[in-house]
Amino acid sequence: MSNMTDQAPLLEIKGLEKKFDLDRGFLETLKLRGGKIRRETRAVHAVNGVSLDVHKGEAVCVVGESGCGKSTVARLVAGLLTPTRGEIHYEGNRIDHLGRQAMRPLRKKIQMIFQNPYASLNPRMTILQSLEEPVRHHNPGFSATEVSERVIDVMRSVGVDPAWAKRYPHEFSGGQRQRIAIARALTVDPEFIVADEPISALDVSIQAQVLNLMLEAKESRGLTYLFITHDLSVVEHFGTRVVVLYLGSICEVSDTETLFRNPKHPYTKALLSAVPQLKDDRPNHIRLKGEIPTPINLPKGCPFKSRCAFADKRCDEEQPKALQQPDGSLVACHAVEEDRMTAQV
Amino acid sequence: MSLLSVRDLNVKFAMRDETVTALNGISFDLAKGERLGIVGESGAGKSITGFALMNLLSRPGFIDSGEILFDGQDVVTMNNKQLREIRGNRIAMIFQDPMVTLNPVLTIGQQMVETLRAHRKVSHEEARQIAVVKLREVYIPSPEERLDQYPHELSGGMRQRIIIAIALLLDPQLIIADEPTTALDVTIQADIMELMLELCQSNQVGLILITHDLGVVSQMTERTLVMYAGRIIESGRTRSIINDPQHPYTQGLINALPQQTQPGERLRQIPGNMPTLAQIPSGCAFNPRCEFATDTCRSQIPKISQYGEVEVACHEVHRLQLETQLEDQEA
Amino acid sequence: MSDLSQQQQLSRFAKIMDSNMMYSFRRNPVAVASFVVFIIIAICAFLAPVIAPYNPYDPAQIDLLNSEYPPAWVEGALPEFVLGTDDQGRDLWSTILYGTRLSIIIGICAVALQAFLGISIGLVAGYVGGRTDNLLMRLADIQLSFSTLMVAIIFLAVTQALFGSELFNRYAVFFLIAVIGVAEWPQYARTVRATVLAEKKKEYIDSARVLGFGPMRIMLRHILPNSLSPIFVISTVQVANAIISEASLSFLGLGMPPSQPSLGSLISSGFDYIYSGSWWITVIPGVVLVVLVLVINLLGDWVRDVLNPKLYKG
Numbered sequence: 001m002s003n004m005t006d007q008a009p010l011l012e013i014k015g016l017e018k019k020f021d022l023d024r025g026f027l028e029t030l031k032l033r034g035g036k037i038r039r040e041t042r043a044v045h046a047v048n049g050v051s052l053d054v055h056k057g058e059a060v061c062v063v064g065e066s067g068c069g070k071s072t073v074a075r076l077v078a079g080l081l082t083p084t085r086g087e088i089h090y091e092g093n094r095i096d097h098l099g100r101q102a103m104r105p106l107r108k109k110i111q112m113i114f115q116n117p118y119a120s121l122n123p124r125m126t127i128l129q130s131l132e133e134p135v136r137h138h139n140p141g142f143s144a145t146e147v148s149e150r151v152i153d154v155m156r157s158v159g160v161d162p163a164w165a166k167r168y169p170h171e172f173s174g175g176q177r178q179r180i181a182i183a184r185a186l187t188v189d190p191e192f193i194v195a196d197e198p199i200s201a202l203d204v205s206i207q208a209q210v211l212n213l214m215l216e217a218k219e220s221r222g223l224t225y226l227f228i229t230h231d232l233s234v235v236e237h238f239g240t241r242v243v244v245l246y247l248g249s250i251c252e253v254s255d256t257e258t259l260f261r262n263p264k265h266p267y268t269k270a271l272l273s274a275v276p277q278l279k280d281d282r283p284n285h286i287r288l289k290g291e292i293p294t295p296i297n298l299p300k301g302c303p304f305k306s307r308c309a310f311a312d313k314r315c316d317e318e319q320p321k322a323l324q325q326p327d328g329s330l331v332a333c334h335a336v337e338e339d340r341m342t343a344q345v
Numbered sequence: 346m347s348l349l350s351v352r353d354l355n356v357k358f359a360m361r362d363e364t365v366t367a368l369n370g371i372s373f374d375l376a377k378g379e380r381l382g383i384v385g386e387s388g389a390g391k392s393i394t395g396f397a398l399m400n401l402l403s404r405p406g407f408i409d410s411g412e413i414l415f416d417g418q419d420v421v422t423m424n425n426k427q428l429r430e431i432r433g434n435r436i437a438m439i440f441q442d443p444m445v446t447l448n449p450v451l452t453i454g455q456q457m458v459e460t461l462r463a464h465r466k467v468s469h470e471e472a473r474q475i476a477v478v479k480l481r482e483v484y485i486p487s488p489e490e491r492l493d494q495y496p497h498e499l500s501g502g503m504r505q506r507i508i509i510a511i512a513l514l515l516d517p518q519l520i521i522a523d524e525p526t527t528a529l530d531v532t533i534q535a536d537i538m539e540l541m542l543e544l545c546q547s548n549q550v551g552l553i554l555i556t557h558d559l560g561v562v563s564q565m566t567e568r569t570l571v572m573y574a575g576r577i578i579e580s581g582r583t584r585s586i587i588n589d590p591q592h593p594y595t596q597g598l599i600n601a602l603p604q605q606t607q608p609g610e611r612l613r614q615i616p617g618n619m620p621t622l623a624q625i626p627s628g629c630a631f632n633p634r635c636e637f638a639t640d641t642c643r644s645q646i647p648k649i650s651q652y653g654e655v656e657v658a659c660h661e662v663h664r665l666q667l668e669t670q671l672e673d674q675e676a
Numbered sequence: 677m678s679d680l681s682q683q684q685q686l687s688r689f690a691k692i693m694d695s696n697m698m699y700s701f702r703r704n705p706v707a708v709a710s711f712v713v714f715i716i717i718a719i720c721a722f723l724a725p726v727i728a729p730y731n732p733y734d735p736a737q738i739d740l741l742n743s744e745y746p747p748a749w750v751e752g753a754l755p756e757f758v759l760g761t762d763d764q765g766r767d768l769w770s771t772i773l774y775g776t777r778l779s780i781i782i783g784i785c786a787v788a789l790q791a792f793l794g795i796s797i798g799l800v801a802g803y804v805g806g807r808t809d810n811l812l813m814r815l816a817d818i819q820l821s822f823s824t825l826m827v828a829i830i831f832l833a834v835t836q837a838l839f840g841s842e843l844f845n846r847y848a849v850f851f852l853i854a855v856i857g858v859a860e861w862p863q864y865a866r867t868v869r870a871t872v873l874a875e876k877k878k879e880y881i882d883s884a885r886v887l888g889f890g891p892m893r894i895m896l897r898h899i900l901p902n903s904l905s906p907i908f909v910i911s912t913v914q915v916a917n918a919i920i921s922e923a924s925l926s927f928l929g930l931g932m933p934p935s936q937p938s939l940g941s942l943i944s945s946g947f948d949y950i951y952s953g954s955w956w957i958t959v960i961p962g963v964v965l966v967v968l969v970l971v972i973n974l975l976g977d978w979v980r981d982v983l984n985p986k987l988y989k990g
Contacts, residue, residue: 065530066501078886100890107888120879124901133897134887173618174387181883188887203386204557208601208614215611230531237603237612256608274535276560278587278604283539283564288532292500361699 008092009053010192010224011077016086018047018072022296044295046072048248048303049086051322054192059218059225061239061256063232063271067295069248070228074196077226078112079103090192108138111190115197117177121169127180128165131155134187151187157220158183158213175206182213186221196228211238232275236260244268247295247303250322254329264331266341267304302334310335348518348551349375349398354411356390356397356575358622359404365622367393367406369575377518378549380542382562382583384598385572388619391555394572395523398553399432416518434464437512441524443504446511447496453507454492457514464515479510483540502533506540513544519551526561538565559599563587571595574620574630581655591657593665594631629660637661700982707978710971717968721777728770729756733936740765744954762942762957763949764934771937772961776968778938782852783919787911789857790918794864795907799895801865802872813869816862824859824921831855832930845933852931856921860914867910871903905983912976916969923965939965 022042031040047069054060062070075081077088079095088096095106114120121130131151135142142150155162158179169177178198185193195214199207211234217223227238235242235256242259244251244267252265263269273285288307302320305311314334322332335341356368368390375381385391396402398413400420413420415431423431432438440446448456457476461467467475473492480488483506496504505525512520522541526534542565545552554565562569562583569586571579571594579592590596597615599605606612617634620626629647632638641660649658659665701707720727730737742765745754753760759768801812835851836844844851875881876899884894919939925931926940927947934945939961946957 065532075882080882080885100888104888107886110886112883112886114879114883116879120883122880122884122898122902133889137887137889137893175618184883184887203619204559204598205386205601205615206618208603208612209616211603212611212614232531233603237606237608270532274531276535276538276558276564278560278563278599278602280560280564281584283535283542285532285535285539287536287539292530292533 007055010056010091011052011054011226012087012089012092013050013052013073013077014087014089016047016050016073016076016088017045017084018069018076018081019084020044020046042296045248045298046295047076047083048298050245050248050250051086052243052250052253054224054226056191056224057222058240059227059238060241060243061227061229061235062243062245063229063235064245065230065271065292067247067292068245069295070230070245071196072248073245074112074194074226074228078110078194079106080112104138108188109190110192110194111185111188113178113182113185113193113195113198116201117174117181118169118201120181121177121184123169126166126168127160130169130180131165131184131187134184138188154183154186158186158217173206174202175209178202178206178210179213182210182217186217189221191222192224192226194226194228197230198227199234200229200231207234214238232272244271247293247298249303249319250330250332251304252329252331252333253322254327254331258327258329262327264325264329264336265304265333266308266310266335302332304333308335310341312340347374348377348379348416350412350414351398352412352414354394354397354413355409356393356402356406357409358406360623363623366409366625367575367622368397371411371577373570373577373580375519375551375553378545378551379568380545380552380554380566382566382569383553383555383572384557384559384562384569386557386598386619388574388621389572390575391572392523395438395521395553395555398521399436399438400428401432401438430464433460433517434515435517436519436521437515437517439505439508439512439520439522439525441527443501443508443528444496446508447504449496452493452495453499457492457511460511460514475514476510479513480507482513482544483507483510485510501529502537505529505533505537509537509541509544513548513550516548517550519553520545521553521555523555524557525554527556527558534561541565559587559602571598574625575622576630576658577649578631578658579655580649585654589654591652591655591662591665592631592659593635593637593661597634629658637665697982701978704978706974710974710978713967714971714975717776717964717971718780720773721780724770724773724777728767728773730767730770732766732771732774738765744949744957746954747956747960750956759960760954760956763945763954768956768960771942772939772964775937775939775942775961776964778849778932778936779919779922779940779965779968782849782856782922782938783915785853786856786860786918786922787914789853790860790914791864791907791911793857793861795868795900797861798865798868799872799900802869803876803891803895803899809869812865816865819859820862822859824856825924827859828855828921828925829928829930832925836930841933845935848932848936852922852925856918856925859921860917863910863914864907867906868903871906872899875899875902909976909980909983912972912979916972916976919965919969919972939968 020043022044030037050073052060062073064070072081076083076096083096087094090106090110128151131154132147135147135150152162160179160183169180172180198214199210202210214225215238218225229235239256241253242256243253244265246267252259252263252268259268260272263272270286270288290307293306300319301317302308302311302315305315308315320332320334320337322330323337325331351371351373354368354371355366357364357366371394373381383391383394393402393406397408398420400408400423402408408421411421415436420431454473454476458469458472461472461475476492477488480491485491485503485506499507525541526537529537538561541552544550554562556562566583569580569583570577571586571592573594579586579590579595586595587599590599600613601615603612615634620630626633628643628645629635629638632642635642639661645660647658647660649656652662742757742761743763745757745761746752747760748755748758757767759772762768762771797812801809832851832855881894881898884898922931922938923940923943926938927944929944932938932941934941937945942961943958943965946954946961950958
């Protein structure tokens with residue numbers, strides 16, 4: 001990581017926030033509180049001040065449980081959503097809030113792979129139509145032969161048989177469709193790929209195929225990944241760096257190896273211990289009390305305090321900042337900062 | 346005597362032009378209080394097995410032949426009244442999505458009381474008390490208040506706990522759980538699994554856990570069946586199967602897990618895809634994806650037989666064993 | 677894999693015959709019977725100039741002396757008029773053929789207009805969302821709160837008064853198509869908007885946006901082809917409705933003039949003679965209208981059963 005920090009990051013996220021309003025329109029914001037009518041807006045705070053750098057050639061994994069805002073981060077980076085606050089820079093240029101035309105050159109550089117291979121291909125288009133469309137759109141000057149050459153190249157490189165071209169998505173299994181979806185993203189020759197849970201809808205034996213394919217593409221094309229997942233065992237294998245999110249805030253950012261050898265944040269520890277291991281013959285995990293709170297109108301203090309065994313008064317009052325640890329990782333936890341955890345164990 | 350004994354179960358689906366076989370010659374036993382895992386990928390027939398065990402298959406699926414003896418009685422030949430007596434009362438089922446099982450317009454209490462009073466002669470008040478006891482057993486805080494809440498007011502983990510409480514309501518002898526935690530987050534999944542294990546052990550309830558996750562099977566069960574394309578291809582003690590799998594598919598499944606490979610290296614993938622029911626390859630269904638396949642594998646269906654500590658359905662299992670030994674020696 | 681390559685070799689026709697839709701069609705006797713009846717009616721209607729023994733639009737072929745002959749199976753019939761004649765001496769069989777053709781043309785054109793308006797508005801409302809959506813859908817609500825017939829009657833009465841009845845009669849077909857087409861667009865707009873909202877959430881739309889495609893391309897190339905099923909379902913029902921609307925308006929004297937009778941105006945013109953015993957002028961076109969609308973509705977029911985994913989899965 002240290003040799004990478006010398007270069008400017010490829011993608012830079014600064015203080016990213018995204019709020020979804022639940023009450024739209026004036027009438028919905030009116031609520032009856034204690035006999036009086038008040039105006040209040042409820043909002044889901046999906047992402048709360050996330051800052052992150054991604055360098056060229058990295059595979060940064062964002063992990064967390066449902067509702068932690070990891071997919072929202074992916075969609076913000078891919079330009080499907082605009083942030084409420086904060087900035088996203090790509091190669092030094094600010095890319096959030098760009099119009100569609102201004103975004104167009106970037107679309108060739110940043111591509112996205114989606115979770116559900118059954119929904120990410122247009123069911124009424126043949127594989128060939130699906131793959132040729134982006135090539136034509138971004139290279140208006142291409143002749144028909146150039147387009148089909150590019151498409152066949154990409155199909156071969158991801159293991160999609162060019163003989164499948166005339167068929168429709170419903171004729172393929174989940175794994176094959178995900179290959180086709182990856183091929184589609186690669187047709188515009190991107191350099192940065194946002195992958196939102198690309199393997200969680202697939203079977204174990206197929207997950208390995210798709211992960212290998214993504215690793216191969218990374219090496220042969222020099223891709224950089226922002227990989228969203230809930231599956232920590234995949235992270236260990238795929239990621240160079242890991243970001244752990246909880247309720248829209250960063251808990252811990254660390255090199256993959258460091259994180260798995262020495263997790264520091266109490267949430268990271270619980271998450272790691274909860275992955276069922278083949279060697280266990282009974283559940284063997286750190287129990288967290290309570291359940292994940294809803295991200296509607298978050299209370300102040302540490303977002304994890306309600307489930308944390310180490311929470312104290314300070315955690316109730318003050319949201320912890322991500323602080324650099326001696327081994328290079330960033331951890332946002334008062335207990336780690338004050339070294340309270342080691343005392344108790 | 347075993348609690349459940351399945352003998353040569355065949356399940357078919359009547360499709361447009363032909364009948365396809367979804368389950369082929371499934372046989373296994375489950376002792377009282379035993380925990381069994383059924384592992385396989387989508388399309389292997391593991392969920393159909395779960396439904397067939399309770400005779401819950403609906404058209405176009407049907408049980409073509411075979412016996413399912415529960416406590417000595419054949420579930421296949423039972424009439425609807427006898428089936429109702431068995432379902433819920435003596436065998437309970439837990440599904441993947443709690444929202445499918447819970448009725449969204451009834452409170453938790455109404456649903457629990459209704460279930461109880463359908464099978465037992467108890468007063469409304471007594472039923473509520475039993476419900477509170479069961480909710481407490483699954484560690485639901487302030488159970489009295491939960492009784493008057495609707496399913497949508499509760500979180501996913503809480504709902505799955507309530508499903509488990511409902512499943513336990515009538516003190517069943519067997520719980521069939523079909524991917525009970527797939528829709529939940531890892532930390533919640535771990536809690537629910539621990540809870541189920543504890544309840545099964547303390548009440549001597551049998552468990553059939555249907556899942557794709559080998560890690561979960563390893564934590565929860567004593568014995569495991571591995572299914573592929575509607576057949577059992579390997580069965581035995583869970584530890585033996587996880588530590589020393591014999592069938593090339595089971596080996597592939599375990600080796601494909603990211604935990605089994607050094608970070609950064611290629612995962613050991615199984616090539617190809619699971620066949621669909623309509624086009625299962627001749628011979629051993631796994632042969633097109635298997636690196637050890639021979640002509641025998643392509644023409645003859647292997648029978649399941651004892652090999653070492655497990656039962657396995659593979660023609661080449663002896664050769665495989667030799668090759669792994671050789672590899673070990675070289676290494 | 678091998679049988680998939682075989683599938684590719686099958687001809688397009690065989691593929692269509694093998695599809696789910698054809699399968700359920702062949703298995704549904706009501707649908708098959710309705711379809712056969714509809715096709716017979718449609719073919720007869722469109723071949724009217726060939727089949728019909730007389731041309732009801734040609735005054736030279738009409739003789740008032742032939743008026744009110746009963747159908748062939750009733751006493752006092754003339755053999756050359758199989759279904760009898762109407763009050764003006766036109767051959768009823770020929771007039772019904774021409775009238776059915778007119779009714780079907782008006783029905784289909786009116787629905788095409790409805791579909792064009794409704795689909796465009798529904799697509800824009802669903803895809804753009806926000807204020808545009810609110811505005812367009814409130815417009816649709818207002819339109820729906822007037823009954824179709826009421827709007828049509830007012831509109832047609834006003835145009836008739838404005839242009840004079842001669843000019844109106846000459847262009848009656850277009851006025852009818854316009855008024856029936858405009859009055860029912862919200863049906864389409866609502867259905868299309870609902871499917872667009874459902875499709876818009878799917879990942880292939882996100883994928884198209886990430887690839888940088890413009891809104892027009894996404895709407896027409898990606899969303900519209902996937903919203904066709906519900907459009908198809910309401911279209912069949914709407915054709916039947918449009919034919920009924922046309923018949924009602926003509927019956928009220930606001931539709932096709934007696935010189936170019938549609939089924940509705942034929943029924944209407946015969947109504948005056950029903951008490952004098954000439955029941956056939958009203959009843960026979962009435963039966964044709966009922967059968968036509970019934971078979972279209974039955975076909976519509978079948979299409980809905982096949983294409984409605986909710987019923988399909990359930």
